[in-house]
Structures are given as C-alpha cells and as structure tokens.
Amino acid sequence: MVDARLDPDRLRERLRSLDDLAAGAPPSDIEVVRAPGRVNLIGEHTDYNDGFVMPAAIGLEIRLAVLATDERRVVVSLEETGETGSFDLDAIGPATGGWIDYVGGTAWALQDAGYAIRGFRAILASDLPQGAGLSSSAALEMASALALLGPDGSAVPVGDRARIGRRAENAYVGVQSGVMDQFASAGGVADHAILLDCRSLEFRPVALPLPEVRLVVCHSGSRRRLEASAYNDRLVECQRAVAAIAQLDPSVRALRDVDDELLAATRDRMDEVAFRRASHVVAENARVVETERALAAGDLASVGKLFAASHVSLRDLYEVSSPELDALVDIATSVDGVIAARLTGAGFGGSTINLVRRDRIIALREAVERDYPARTGLQATIVDVNAVDGAGWIRDGIT
Template sequence: MIATTPVYSLASQVAKKFKEIFSVDDALVVRSPGRVNLIGEHTDYNNGFVLPAAIDKAIFMAIDRRSDEEVHLFAMDYDQSYRGPVKPLTPSALHWPNYILGVVEQLQQMGHSVGGFNCVFAGDLPLGAGLSSSAALESATAFALNQLFGLGLDTMTMVRIAQKAENEFVGLQCGIMDMFASMFGRKDQVIRLDCQSLDYTYFPFQTNGLRILLLDTKVEHSLASSEYNIRRQQCEAGVKLVQKHHPHVKSLRDVTAGMLADIVGPADELIYKRCSFVVEENARVLAGTEDLQRGDVAAFGQKMYASHEGLSRKYEVSCPESDWLVEQVSREEGVLGARQMGGGFGGCTINLVKADVIDGLTAKIAPLYRKAMNRELKWYIGQIENGTSVV
C-alpha cells in the first residue's frame, strides 16, 4: 500500500524548497486536491450529471511575486525548472508548465493584470492514476494568483478559468467536473453537479465501515487525450443526427433512449453505442443519489458495476487491466461496487469496499494481478476532503 505524506509535511517541504531557490520565507502556500468521481463518467462534457468529491491527496504550491515580468517555476516531482516572460506566453516543450501558463493566459484574456511570480509545487497525487492532478494544478494556480494579485475572483470564475486553460492552452477538451470538484469539495460529502446549469447539491457520504479503495492499474493512459477528443466528437455527431428530427436538442443531456434507438441506431451503430452509454450514465447518477439518500449503498454499488460495463463495452475507454480488476473484485465479499474511473485507458478503478476486508483483498489481488497482467498493483485509500484553500 502507498503511505500518504502528511499534509503539513508536504506543504512545509514545498515552502522550504521555495525558500532554498528564491530566498523568500513567507511565500503563499496553497493546497488543491485531486478528485474521485463515484459515478457519472464522460457525462460532464455532454452537459450531464456527475458525482465527484475532493480527496485527501493534493498539489501543494508555494508562490510569491517577482519584481520583474518573468515567471519562474520549479516542479519538485520532476526536478525541473521553467523560466519565461509573463507576456507573450508560449507553450513549453516540458508540458507541465503549460497547466500554469494556461491559467495566466486566461487571466490576461479577461483583462486582469498578472505580474511576474515565482512558484514551486509538489503533490502526493499519483500521476497518471486518473485522480486529476492536472486539474488540481490548474486550480491551485488560479486560486493562488487570485490571492497573490488581489483579483477578486469568485470560486466559479476560477473553475471556469482552470477549465479553459486546459481546453485552450493544453489542448484537452475536458469538461468542468475535475476543476469543480477540486475547488468546491467539502469534507465527507459528494457533489452532484449538473454540468449544464452548474447547479450542485451536496450529499453526505459517511458510509460507516466503507472506504473508497483506488486500485491503480499502473497503465499510463497514453491514448486518453486523443481518444477522449474522439469520443467527444462522436457524441457531438450523435447530437447532430438527433437535431435533424428534434431541433430543440442542444446536447446528449436533451436526448432520450427512444430518440437514440429511432434515429441514431439505424444511422450509425458506433455513434449509437457511444451516445447510449452517456444517456444511461446520466440516469445512473440521478438514481444513484437517490440510493445514497436512502442509505442503500449496495444499490449504489450495483450502478457502479453497470457503469463499468458501459465504459468497457459501449464507450470502449477501459483496458484489459481495469476490466480484470473489476471482474476480480466483483467476486469478493465486502466489495459493493467497482468501475474504471477517469478518462479511461488506464489509471485507477474506484471501489467501494468494507474497511475490514481491504488488507485481505489487496493481499489476494496483488499477486494475481502480477501474474495475469505482468504489472505491480498499487492502491490508495481515499478520504473525502475539503477543496482548494490556503494552507
């Protein structure tokens, strides 16, 4: 199992490194968490519903102003530096600076004055595990720059800035969920977010004796960016087919299963599969929150299994390793639900597991996974925590 670095230990390490590099004692230190999404995958960019929560693994950022118009960055996890002007901004070949620079660009486009700054960051979010380390970094940057330069931005505006940074500067057409969960997270609660209206409702998630267990396939989702954008295009193609008969339809949020069967199915079997998954997944989120309100976590868990089946067979964003893990845990006592989480093609499966079986489960699964997939299994026990804040 992976040990969690104590929050204030990692925050102090970042502050110490900042002082070491820039000779400044009192840098602003911000914590911005990663997220899990219990159910509702690939629904966000289709104006649907999602059910995320912020977790106790995060990006920590130390930041302070410079007297010139330069940006100096240091990524502790990569042991790499970046230097460049605040204007004009150009994407970096290192890639990781682009998550920060993209936020600066969005602020500039809104007319905000952002001067030069120094920044050091590190995280205990495992990279490539589908816990949205990129959204956490963008959210940390938006929050920190708002504080540092007194921009007066509200939380939702910062969420939108972080999303647009990823869409326009990084080039991944992600939805708003990851940044929203990172910013709006609340301890021991999940958030049902309507990605069309951005209305949201908190639901208590204090299921006694249960834990969120993340099983990391250790498969880097190298296909995720390109295939993610393709899935988005396929959903848009389905909407266009429906619009020919129902002009009021704006997104898959407005589409019913009947519309898909009558219009999209006969026209394009692949587009039908993609779109039907999204429509069904939206329904699962709404029904799943009713389960949580009733305290019926077992029924909620069954919807997680159904979600994975759709992700694997209809949306085709799973991978053999994730399929194997979900199938394996489904046979074990004490596991209520499991599915692929995140963009897909690797990363983690999210599992609702009784706390007293976790040690035995992981001890059993790890060697079987190594034998079946020739990979080492890692796992993380997630706790639901508050969103982005000053440390």
C-alpha cells in the same frame, strides 16, 4: 496523514534553496496553496455532454509554495527533481508539451477572461500520481489559478475558476475535457461527493456512507495520457450523435437533452459508433441521479449494481476501459465487503474507484496483490482516500 514532502515549512525552505530571489525573502513571505485530485464515483464522459457527474475531491493533492514578485514572470520548480519551467505573463507563447503548460494555460485563460494576475516564484510538490486518472492536471490548474490571482483569488467563484481551468485544458493544452475535474478540485466538500450539473454548474453535496464504507482507489500501474489517447475522438463522436438527433428535434444542444425514447427514434439517423457513444451517455446520466437516490436511502446494493452497469457501458459502448482496469474490477467484485467497483476518470488506463467496507480493505489489498500481477504483469497501487475540501491557501496549518 499528509505526506512529509508536502509540509508547508519544508516547501518554503526547499524553495529558498532552489531560487536566489526566494533565498533573500523571509519565510513568512512564502505562502502555500493546495489543490486536491478527485475520484469520480459515477458519471463518466458525461461532463463534456452537459450532463451530471458525482466526483469527490480526495486527500491526494498538489501544493505550491509561492513567493509573489513584481516581475511579470512565473518560475516554477519541481520539488522532486529541481526541474524548472517558466514563462513571461506578457508573452506566454504556445504550449510546449510539458507540465508547465498547465500553469501557462491557466495564466493565459485568466488574462483572456480579464483577471489581473501576478508573477511569482514557486516550488511544486505532489503526492498525486500523474496518469492515474485522478486529475493531477486539473489540480495543478486550480492551484495555479490561486497562485496567479493571489490570496483574494479564493473569492472568485468556484464555477468561474473551474471554467478557467477547463479553457486552459481545451484551448491551450489541447484536451477537449469537460469541467468536472476542475470543479471537483476547486469545490470539493469534506466527507461528501458532489452532484454537479455540468451545464449550469449547480451542485449539491452528497453524503457518503462514512465511516463504515471507505473510498479505495486502485491504480492499475498503466499510465494514462489523454493527449495520446482517443479521448478527443469521443467528443467528436458524441457531436455526430447530437447533430443527427437535432435533425429530428432542433432543441437538442447536447446529449444531456436526449432520453431513451428520443435516442431510439433517431437510431437510424446516425452511424453505429455514434449511437453506442450516445447510448452510454444517456444511460450514464440517469445512473448518476439514481446513485444519489440510492446513497440517500442507504441502498448500497443498488449502488453496486449502478457502478457495475457503468463499468460495462464504459467497456462495451464507450470503449475506454482496458484489460488492466477490467481485471481490477473483476478482482474487487469477487471480494466480500467490496460494495461497488468501476473505472474512474477518462479510462485508457488509470484507476478504479471502489466502495469498500472498512474491515475488508485488507482483504481487497491481498486479493489484488495476489491476482493482479498474474493477470496483467503489472503491480497495482491501492490507496484508501478521504473526501476533502477543495483548493485553498494553507495558513497556520489550516486550509
């Protein structure tokens, strides 16, 4: 069920109440675009290493009610607070450190890539929690890209829109993320995850074991903020590993190109931290491929083991987990009917993703509500999410 705050007619009226220009326009001139968040089933910190990932777009999303204008200016108001951000398309200026940067950065990246974009007035509403590791920033970028390009923007290939969003995040906002989040938000497939090759951007849908098994997100209540985290350091550490390995094998351009044998052969060429990071990425790429095979075979026991290995690797080798995320995984895996659990997203706080048998979701919720506050002092939020289609325009209630 869609959050009432995201109802298209409500958003149109809210924009008309906040913006004088929109107030004078007929409601039919105000269009609504949506872009979902995502969970990553497996394949963490592999995307900026040209590797494999398996995300799913989820039914928590950002919506923009948009009135196109002839002005070379973008004005966006937050539905919840009325706070407004704006910029001129011909003088976007540097990042300000606020949420409007994700809109401005997308506009900058689109123009730099040669796309014609338009000004607009908009209101932004979301049921996608910020800082939960569910890619609210990528969803805002993908919604903004369509709003800036106009109704024909859906014809721009998903990969191109994802690359634009990644450039906005890397070069304008300053987070050296990969392309997974934007691609999942733009190109999600209902009832499926997608296996994405982050080098070629080739992808294929991966059927999920629905409806018997559900995707359940547990938000730790510990907010994640990438700019303030060690996320960018991890990229540098991976680059150190690549540089060391390339001394022996110059064909290596990214950790995607490294297997266990080559990594072992170059162990003494790199520092200990770089080796740990590379060890995670090489094994994680293999886990993504193995998870696809296990899902196709209906081998959920193996999926559970792969999720567990991924979480341990992220905790011990990549060092991006947290006591809160570890507690959520421990609690979840103690509940009968929880098939798999691991942190999802970059880590440093945020959420876990759990594959749970439909009739055991209540048991998981009860266990988390009973045990998690005592272990962490925090309250977790538990959400049963659907895998949905990627970003698009809403017309007559249909995306």
